[in-house]
Amino acid sequence: MENTQQQTTAHPAATGHQSEIIRQELLAPIGKYSPLNRLWIGFLSVIVLWGIAIYARQCIWGLGTTAMRNYVSWGLYISTFVFFIGISHSGTLVSAILRITNKEWRRPITRSAELLTWVSLLFGGMMPIIDMGRPERIPNLILFGRLQSPLVWDIICIGTYFTGSTIFLYLPMIPDIAICRDRLSGNASRFRKWIYRKLSLGWKDTAANWHKLEKTMKIMTIIIMPIAVSVHTVVGYIFAMTLRPGWNSTVFGPYFVAGALYSGSAAVVLVMVAFRKMYHLEKYITLKQFNYMGQLVLALTIIYAYFNVNEYAVPAYKMESAEGFLLKELFQGRYATIFWTLQFGTVLFPAFILAFPKGRTPLFASIACIIIVIGAWVKRYIIVIPTLLHPFMPIQKVPVTWAEYFPNWVEWSITIAALAGIFLVITLFAKIFPIISVWEVEEGQEFERKKKMVDAMIEKENAQQLQPQSN
Amino acid sequence: MENENNNKDRRNFLKLGIFTTATVAAVGTGLSKVFSENNPPQASGKKVKVMTADGKLVEVDSAHLKCCSSPPVSNEEARKGIEGKKFVMVIDLAKCDGCATCTVSCQKMHHTPPEREWIKVFKMQDSEKTAPYFFPKPCYHCDNPPCTKVCPVNATFKRQDGIVLIDNTRCIGCRFCMAACPYSTRFFNWDKPEESAEVASMPYSPEQSFPRKMGTVEKCDFCPHMLREGKLPDCVANCAMNAIYMGDANEDAVTSSSGETVQLSKLLEDNAGFRYMEELGTEPRVYYLPPKNRRYPKPEMHNEKQSEKKGHDMMNMKM
Numbered sequence: 001m002e003n004t005q006q007q008t009t010a011h012p013a014a015t016g017h018q019s020e021i022i023r024q025e026l027l028a029p030i031g032k033y034s035p036l037n038r039l040w041i042g043f044l045s046v047i048v049l050w051g052i053a054i055y056a057r058q059c060i061w062g063l064g065t066t067a068m069r070n071y072v073s074w075g076l077y078i079s080t081f082v083f084f085i086g087i088s089h090s091g092t093l094v095s096a097i098l099r100i101t102n103k104e105w106r107r108p109i110t111r112s113a114e115l116l117t118w119v120s121l122l123f124g125g126m127m128p129i130i131d132m133g134r135p136e137r138i139p140n141l142i143l144f145g146r147l148q149s150p151l152v153w154d155i156i157c158i159g160t161y162f163t164g165s166t167i168f169l170y171l172p173m174i175p176d177i178a179i180c181r182d183r184l185s186g187n188a189s190r191f192r193k194w195i196y197r198k199l200s201l202g203w204k205d206t207a208a209n210w211h212k213l214e215k216t217m218k219i220m221t222i223i224i225m226p227i228a229v230s231v232h233t234v235v236g237y238i239f240a241m242t243l244r245p246g247w248n249s250t251v252f253g254p255y256f257v258a259g260a261l262y263s264g265s266a267a268v269v270l271v272m273v274a275f276r277k278m279y280h281l282e283k284y285i286t287l288k289q290f291n292y293m294g295q296l297v298l299a300l301t302i303i304y305a306y307f308n309v310n311e312y313a314v315p316a317y318k319m320e321s322a323e324g325f326l327l328k329e330l331f332q333g334r335y336a337t338i339f340w341t342l343q344f345g346t347v348l349f350p351a352f353i354l355a356f357p358k359g360r361t362p363l364f365a366s367i368a369c370i371i372i373v374i375g376a377w378v379k380r381y382i383i384v385i386p387t388l389l390h391p392f393m394p395i396q397k398v399p400v401t402w403a404e405y406f407p408n409w410v411e412w413s414i415t416i417a418a419l420a421g422i423f424l425v426i427t428l429f430a431k432i433f434p435i436i437s438v439w440e441v442e443e444g445q446e447f448e449r450k451k452k453m454v455d456a457m458i459e460k461e462n463a464q465q466l467q468p469q470s471n
Numbered sequence: 472m473e474n475e476n477n478n479k480d481r482r483n484f485l486k487l488g489i490f491t492t493a494t495v496a497a498v499g500t501g502l503s504k505v506f507s508e509n510n511p512p513q514a515s516g517k518k519v520k521v522m523t524a525d526g527k528l529v530e531v532d533s534a535h536l537k538c539c540s541s542p543p544v545s546n547e548e549a550r551k552g553i554e555g556k557k558f559v560m561v562i563d564l565a566k567c568d569g570c571a572t573c574t575v576s577c578q579k580m581h582h583t584p585p586e587r588e589w590i591k592v593f594k595m596q597d598s599e600k601t602a603p604y605f606f607p608k609p610c611y612h613c614d615n616p617p618c619t620k621v622c623p624v625n626a627t628f629k630r631q632d633g634i635v636l637i638d639n640t641r642c643i644g645c646r647f648c649m650a651a652c653p654y655s656t657r658f659f660n661w662d663k664p665e666e667s668a669e670v671a672s673m674p675y676s677p678e679q680s681f682p683r684k685m686g687t688v689e690k691c692d693f694c695p696h697m698l699r700e701g702k703l704p705d706c707v708a709n710c711a712m713n714a715i716y717m718g719d720a721n722e723d724a725v726t727s728s729s730g731e732t733v734q735l736s737k738l739l740e741d742n743a744g745f746r747y748m749e750e751l752g753t754e755p756r757v758y759y760l761p762p763k764n765r766r767y768p769k770p771e772m773h774n775e776k777q778s779e780k781k782g783h784d785m786m787n788m789k790m
Contacts, residue, residue: 062685063644064662070587073649073659133644133659133686140624140643149623151647243617243653243751391655392748393608396593399586 019442023179026434029279030184031192044424051417054410055130063133065410071395072388072405077131079380080415084124085235086376090264091117092165093228096221105292107444108284111437112271114169119425121162123418130414150241153234161231164224171217175439178203192432232260245322246387255307262304263376265297266369273366275435284436287361294360297369301351308343326390335386342382346375520730528732543676543696546638552630557720558693561738562607564762566714569605569770573706573715580705582670582681587658589691590706594770603772604762610656610691611755618648633756634693636677642687649688653751657690
């Protein structure tokens with residue numbers, strides 16, 4: 001950490017020609033809306049508005065407008081909740097791990113990773129509210145809240161994580177917002193000027209400010225990691241705390257954390273690809289980033305595969321009655337195709353792609369990661385629905401709609417709208433704030449330059465007046 | 472519903488001076504029916520066996536029985552439960568012939584839609600070679616209830632008399648309790664409830680579970696509004712086979728539809744009573760007596776299998 005200390009005190013001076021180029025390039029997309037951008041934003045807005053309208057309809061006519069019935073009482077909304085919360089893991093955890101281990105290659109990707117966390121948490125947190133039969137009774141959670149309920153653990157953990165990742169996203173943005181304030185104010189709209197002025201908190205390029213930022217970031221980086229782990233653990237506990245076959249599992253906490261990291265890190269790669277392409281950031285998000293992120297996703301995929309073995313192979317060996325019945329359905333019954341496609345197609349196959357250096361180039365890595373992300377979503381569905389359709393009591397004498405489930409257009413509309421909402425917020429964010437952390441990239445360049453300089457000087461002669469730890 | 476008589480009856484009852492020191496809550500508690508000879512109405516000729524407070528079984532004319540029904544109790548009262556009671560149900564699988572009168576009478580009393588069966592009669596077969604049997608299943612009102620544990624707002628709760636209820640004025644509709652219940656006992660009001668204007672305008676109490684509210688959960692409630700009046704729940708009272716007993720574990724007595732009151736511990740002892748899926752540790756308050764020595768046709772499992780709902784083969788589903 002001393003390392004960064006050195007750099008940051010040196011940082012204010014580092015506004016040479018090099019950083020001028022960086023600033024120009026990274027701030028270029030801000031405030032500029034190409035026709036394609038407008039079309040994209042318009043498209044997403046329409047989907048989101050449609051979803052809001054359908055949700056209003058659902059509020060009026062009840063959850064009976066969905067395909068959920070008494071057996072499958074949780075459906076696409078809750079599966080998507082778990083999926084979105086999983087995606088949210090990525091960001092912060094990836095960025096925090098890379099920050100704390102001081103990986104230089106992290107610099108151009110931390111912002112988008114943190115943003116992805118923040119947005120998917122925002123929409124992930126909405127899903128259970130959308131799923132509620134009486135959303136207007138949310139105050140009851142405060143008035144009569146029971147700490148014994150895993151749902152309340154979720155609210156506490158997700159709330160804490162959301163607050164934490166807001167801070168974690170915002171802190172390193174402050175110097176960038178100040179740059180925007182100072183550089184872009186001239187031609188920016190009044191709204192944006194106001195945002196920059198307010199959000200930069202009067203940031204000045206002083207050593208004291210940098211020191212403060214450095215210190216708070218260090219604390220936040222450490223705090224955010226256990227919070228992130230806790231979040232997906234308690235999401236897993238929602239299921240694991242029941243007696244249901246398929247959910248009644250002691251491995252669910254870590255299994256969900258592993259699943260979250262697997263899908264989340266893949267989603268980070270996709271965001272990287274998207275911004276690299278859209279904003280021509282090839283110079284900053286390089287093959288190096290894809291190679292390293294690819295390795296990270298590969299490692300997390302293998303860990304996830306390991307948890308799958310634990311989750312399915314252990315009970316499958318014993319085939320205890322009700323659990324065995326569910327497993328039979330998964331392995332060779334009506335979910336067999338989807339189950340094995342998930343295991344081989346969306347876990348082992350992407351791992352296979354990513355295992356090769358060529359598989360970690362942007363094209364192949366994004367193919368692997370799309371497969372992972374979709375697979376993770378379907379997997380959540382396969383965790384939630386089959387268990388609900390295989391209760392201990394046999395399903396007898398009920399309307400056919402109770403004994404089967406596939407999400408109907410209402411659920412799809414609202415869920416797709418939530419997904420569009422995530423895209424929309426990310427898109428708009430990148431139009432207001434730099435999606436690549438300007439000062440961190442500058443700092444990296446500066447660090448790189450100094451390193452080279454020091455290396456040269458060491459080679460020359462005595463190095464006692466130089467930074468001793470620039471190894 | 473004898474709501475129109477409720478107030479009058481209660482006034483009469485209080486006038487009689489029996490249990491004058493007792494509280495209203497305590498008054499309604501007896502399954503051991505309260506009766507009086509101070510104010511004899513015309514005898515109807517119909518004799519009913521009842522148990523007195525000191526445990527004696529006596530036969531009285533049904534016209535002498537006094538109801539002590541009261542209007543729906545407040546939510547606070549409904550949360551406390553009936554003092555001194557531990558309600559318990561026993562279902563004799565040897566007697567059940569699967570007629571589902573219990574289901575129908577329950578639906579009538581609770582104004583439930585036809586597909587929603589608070590007490591449901593399953594056709595069961597534990598394995599291929601074992602005997603099939605009918606299996607009525609109400610809410611088990613577990614002593615270690617998985618449902619109340621997970622409720623985030625205490626909308627479903629366990630009372631001192633053992634009953635698990637839902638307060639639909641507090642329920643947020645998260646359906647966690649439905650996911651947590653291993654017996655698929657709970658139902659959700661997915662749509663606007665279809666109730667007659669009369670039902671919809673009745674005062675709500677968690678003890679009778681209607682009028683319903685969209686977006687909230689409901690289930691079998693053991694009819695505490697009947698128990699308060701010393702009456703049997705409709706599923707018990709209307710069972711033609713005398714297969715369902717309801718009673719108080721503290722009194723060690725349960726009563727069936729014939730009015731026959733028997734000792735709970737002896738009933739369970741003599742018939743090797745058991746609780747369904749004991750291994751889950753939920754401690755149900757509903758006991759079963761095994762389906763042996765039956766004198767009625769067994770369920771036709773083969774046909775049932777044919778008509779079984781898509782994809783769910785209950786023969787494979789060992790209970």
